[in-house]
Amino acid sequence: MAIVKNLSRTLSQLLQSPSCGCQTSLVPVRCIGVSPRQVTSDANFHSVSFSETDHPRVLITGGLGQLGVGLAKLLRKRFGKNNVILSDIRKPPDHVFYNGPFIYSDILDYKNLREIVVNNRITWLFHYSALLSAVGEANVPLARAVNITGLHNVLDIAAEHSLRLFVPSTIGAFGPTSPRNPTPDLCIQRPRTIYGVSKVHAELMGEYYHYRYGLDFRCLRYPGIISADSQPGGGTTDYAVQIFHDAIKNGKFQCNLKSDTHLPMMYIDDCLKATLDVMEVPAASLSMRTYNISAMSFSPEELVQEVKKHIPELQVTYNVDAVRQAIADSWPMNFDDSNARRDWGWKHDFDLSELVTTMFNILGSDSRVAHIN
Numbered sequence: 001m002a003i004v005k006n007l008s009r010t011l012s013q014l015l016q017s018p019s020c021g022c023q024t025s026l027v028p029v030r031c032i033g034v035s036p037r038q039v040t041s042d043a044n045f046h047s048v049s050f051s052e053t054d055h056p057r058v059l060i061t062g063g064l065g066q067l068g069v070g071l072a073k074l075l076r077k078r079f080g081k082n083n084v085i086l087s088d089i090r091k092p093p094d095h096v097f098y099n100g101p102f103i104y105s106d107i108l109d110y111k112n113l114r115e116i117v118v119n120n121r122i123t124w125l126f127h128y129s130a131l132l133s134a135v136g137e138a139n140v141p142l143a144r145a146v147n148i149t150g151l152h153n154v155l156d157i158a159a160e161h162s163l164r165l166f167v168p169s170t171i172g173a174f175g176p177t178s179p180r181n182p183t184p185d186l187c188i189q190r191p192r193t194i195y196g197v198s199k200v201h202a203e204l205m206g207e208y209y210h211y212r213y214g215l216d217f218r219c220l221r222y223p224g225i226i227s228a229d230s231q232p233g234g235g236t237t238d239y240a241v242q243i244f245h246d247a248i249k250n251g252k253f254q255c256n257l258k259s260d261t262h263l264p265m266m267y268i269d270d271c272l273k274a275t276l277d278v279m280e281v282p283a284a285s286l287s288m289r290t291y292n293i294s295a296m297s298f299s300p301e302e303l304v305q306e307v308k309k310h311i312p313e314l315q316v317t318y319n320v321d322a323v324r325q326a327i328a329d330s331w332p333m334n335f336d337d338s339n340a341r342r343d344w345g346w347k348h349d350f351d352l353s354e355l356v357t358t359m360f361n362i363l364g365s366d367s368r369v370a371h372i373n
């Protein structure tokens with residue numbers, strides 16, 4: 001009975017206090033003990049307070065997708081190879097497996113994830129596992145499980161073990177009733193995909209855990225990311241990655257969006273730089289916990305023009321996919337990222353022409369010539 005009274009007194013004090021991180025950090029989650037899977041003694045034993053002079057111990061979930069391998073490379077350069085663990089449910093290719101620690105981790109397996117965090121004394125977690133927009137619509141139950149239930153596991157473990165947690169959100173967290181040109185950080189968010197709904201949920205849950213339990217949650221809304229690291233993973237913006245592979249392979253590209261569909265896009269190096277920057281910035285500089293970041297906006301026809309500067313013989317046809325087109329038509333055309341630029345100095349380096357040149361440099365224009373001839 002006394003415990004219940006204490007708990008309700010703590011709760012009412014908490015709910016009356018202003019909603020800023022500094023107030024709630026005085027009442028960390030392990031003291032109030034109401035996190036669903038909290039085991040007090042365990043949490044005290046394993047809680048790691050990250051000292052700024054130490055390197056963080058990093059875990060990346062869903063690390064074998066388009067973005068995770070590049071992130072691991074960047075973080076290993078900065079924090080040391082063995083301080084960054086990549087994880088996924090898929091088998092890693094040789095070049096990933098032999099390049100640093102890799103571990104199997106299914107984010108739906110709460111106990112396994114917790115064991116990995118505890119045994120490896122993880123202090124920072126980058127949560128990349130997800131089903132993207134187009135594949136999410138093709139399998140809503142799986143997308144709901146991975147993107148929502150998986151996130152709950154990650155949030156609880158991060159709160160229990162005092163991790164700094166990064167969760168990427170997306171332009172897909174906005175919908176047809178959001179302002180589209182430009183889209184500010186704070187506005188109506190009524191997405192019409194399970195992917196978008198799950199990402200709004202992630203933003204809100206992360207911010208709630210921050211204010212409620214003092215979780216150091218940090219989130220960036222990424223535009224469509226263009227990367228040469230791996231094959232596209234089922235997103236609506238993936239045409240802008242596929243075009244490079246197809247142009248190099250056979251000089252032909254079939255686009256699944258209308259030629260004039262404008263979407264915010266970014267080269268992967270800018271995306272990863274922003275991700276590391278926002279994780280390193282002192283908490284006092286963050287006036288918000290979820291920020292838009294932006295670099296450029298282009299349509300398929302604008303990208304094709306730029307690609308043709310490198311492969312003039314490229315043949316392009318349009319075969320619009322109704323699901324992807326409806327998604328794209330409900331997303332921002334331009335992103336307003338002025339808060340990120342003001343608060344922590346975000347600045348992109350790559351524009352469209354640099355992005356295209358860099359993609360061809362990496363994917364190799366020589367193999368293109370060999371193929372076409």
Ligand SMILES: NC(=O)c1ccc[n+]([C@@H]2O[C@H](COP(=O)([O-])OP(=O)(O)OC[C@H]3O[C@@H](n4cnc5c(N)ncnc54)[C@H](O)[C@@H]3O)[C@@H](O)[C@H]2O)c1
Nearest residue numbers: 062064065066067106107128129130168170222224225233
């Ligand atoms: N790529 C983009 O353009 C883009 C844009 C905005 C936001 N994001 C976000 O960035 C993150 C990474 O994106 P990406 O493009 O690398 O995605 P991706 O689809 O290429 O990779 C996602 C990874 O998650 C893994 N995964 C699926 N189910 C899992 C489970 N149960 N447990 C563990 N891992 C699981 C998959 O095996 C895959 O390797 C995602 O959260 C995505 O929403 C990406």
Ligand SMILES: C[C@@H](O)[C@H](N)C(=O)O
Nearest residue numbers: 132133170235236237
């Ligand atoms: C935009 C982003 O979240 C992802 N590339 C998708 O299209 O689903």
